[in-house]
Amino acid sequence: MTGESAFLSLLRAGAADPAARGLMDDVAVLDVGGARLIVTSDTLVESVHFLPGDPPETIGWKLAAVNLSDLAAKGAKPVACLMNYALSGDAAWDAAFLSGLQEALDRYGMPLVGGDTVAMPAGAPRSFSLTAIGEATSEVIPARSGAQAGDILYVTGPVGDAGAGLTVLQAGRDAPAALIESYRRPRPRVREGGTLVSAVHAMMDISDGLLIDTARMAQASGLAAVIEHIPVSTELAGLAGGGIGALLAAATAGDDYELLFALPDGVDPLVAAIRVGRFEAGEGLTLFLDGASVPLPPALGYEHGT
Ligand SMILES: Nc1ncnc2c1ncn2[C@@H]1O[C@H](COP(=O)(O)OP(=O)(O)OP(=O)(O)O)[C@@H](O)[C@H]1O
Ligand SMILES: Cc1ncc(C[n+]2csc(CCOP(=O)(O)O)c2C)c(N)n1
Ligand SMILES: [Mg+2]
Incomplete structure (x- = not known):
């Protein structure tokens, strides 16, 4: 057992408390005491989640943003957060990280109320975790598992910008600033999540890629999903074109932090959203683009340890 999904399967076997949602x-x-708290935790590791040369302000921002994105996916209102910080060995770097973190916390109203600080052995990669706490804003908190046959699948924006930003940064090439910004400073869809929460049958954020996250929603809901459209930005289309290779790269790169949600056919999403597919009885994921069936790529998205 090496990969993330195999490890999660082991964890799921012991996750009996209803709070864990399996x-x-x-x-x-x-x-807790009549209130419902939404809790999530995410870690960023150097060379895994960000590049060693990324500006520290953007890494602080991103640590907050990836957690806020999970709160957004449940329509939760941010309440507070805790941070576990490994000193970088460079005081100016640490201060810049904190300024970027604070900017995001101020923007989304999520005060830092505690945490822990350590130093790592020399040469260890930088690593930071944040635990975010939110408050439910709806009676039913949407899960990944609530999609129904006939539901339409939407995303709140195009996919693949962040993945393309990473690719050009890794290659040391020039790229439209918007792509690099998407990679370094994702914008969690907190407002949209709050609007969508009462209407959706299922909702999650896209962190690992449109294809793999759709497959997860379909599996959790006991349904088949058909992806019929892979939306890309004009900046990405300008850089990579609209060929099938570019579209599949956009749908599998991850780091999008858009919301993915299922709505009954005919219901208005009420936020800016793009229809990408639908759910039907059965199981698994199929791709059907421009009226033709497209074989799934070997990897549907990002998975640690594979
Ligand atoms: N080490 C762990 N211990 C306990 N629960 C875990 C652990 N790793 C993941 N989980 C839980 O497994 C579930 C699925 O995790 P997954 O990483 O797929 O979702 P996510 O947190 O939305 O994604 P991302 O990490 O990309 O933001 C979540 O409920 C998460 O809290
Ligand atoms: C340097 C570098 N290489 C690769 C990637 C891509 N990446 C890493 S983790 C992840 C999924 C979300 O993380 P998690 O599942 O841990 O929340 C993605 C898409 C990156 N961001 N930076
Ligand atoms: Mg998520």
């Missing part, structure tokens, strides 16, 4: 969701949901 470890099949973006968050835990805790009933």
Whole structure:
């Protein structure tokens, strides 16, 4: 057993508490004294989640943003967060990281209320974790598992910009600033999540890629999903073209932090959204683009340890 999904399967076997939602969701949901808290935790590791040369302000921003994105996926209102910080060995770098973190926390109203600080052995990669706490804003908190046959699948924006930004940064090439910005400073869809929460049958954020995250929603819901459209930005189309290779790269790169949600056919999403597919009885994921069936790529998205 090496990969992330195999390890999660082991964890799921022991996740009996209802708050865990079977470890099949973006968050835990805790009933505490009449209130419902939404809790999520994410880690960023140097050379895994960000590049060693990325500006430290953007890494602080991204640590907050990836957690806020999971809260957004449940329509939760941010309440507070805790951070586990490994000193970088460079005080100016640490201060710049904190300024970027604070900017995001101020923007989305999520105060830092605690955490822990350590130093790592010399040469260790930088690594930071944040645990975000939100408050439910709806009676039913959407899971990944609620999609129904006939539902339409939407995303709140195009996919693949961040992945393309990473690719050009890794290659040391020039790229439209928007792509690099998407990679370094993702914008969590907190407002959209709050609007969508009462209408959707299922909702999650796209962190690992449109294809793999759709497959997860389909599996959690006991349905088949058909992807019929892979939306890309004009910047990405300008850089990579609209060929099938470019579209599949966009749908599998991950780091998008758009919301992916299922709505009954005919229901208006009420936020800017792009229709990407539908759910039907059965199981698995199929791709059907421009009226033709397209074989799935070997990897549907990003998975640690594979
Ligand atoms: N080491 C762990 N211990 C306990 N639960 C875990 C662990 N790793 C993941 N989980 C849980 O497994 C579930 C699925 O995790 P997954 O990483 O697929 O979702 P996510 O947090 O939305 O994604 P991302 O990490 O890309 O933001 C979540 O409920 C998560 O809290
Ligand atoms: C340097 C570098 N290489 C690769 C990637 C791509 N990447 C890493 S983790 C992840 C999924 C989300 O993370 P998690 O599942 O841990 O929340 C993605 C898409 C990156 N961001 N930076
Ligand atoms: Mg998530």
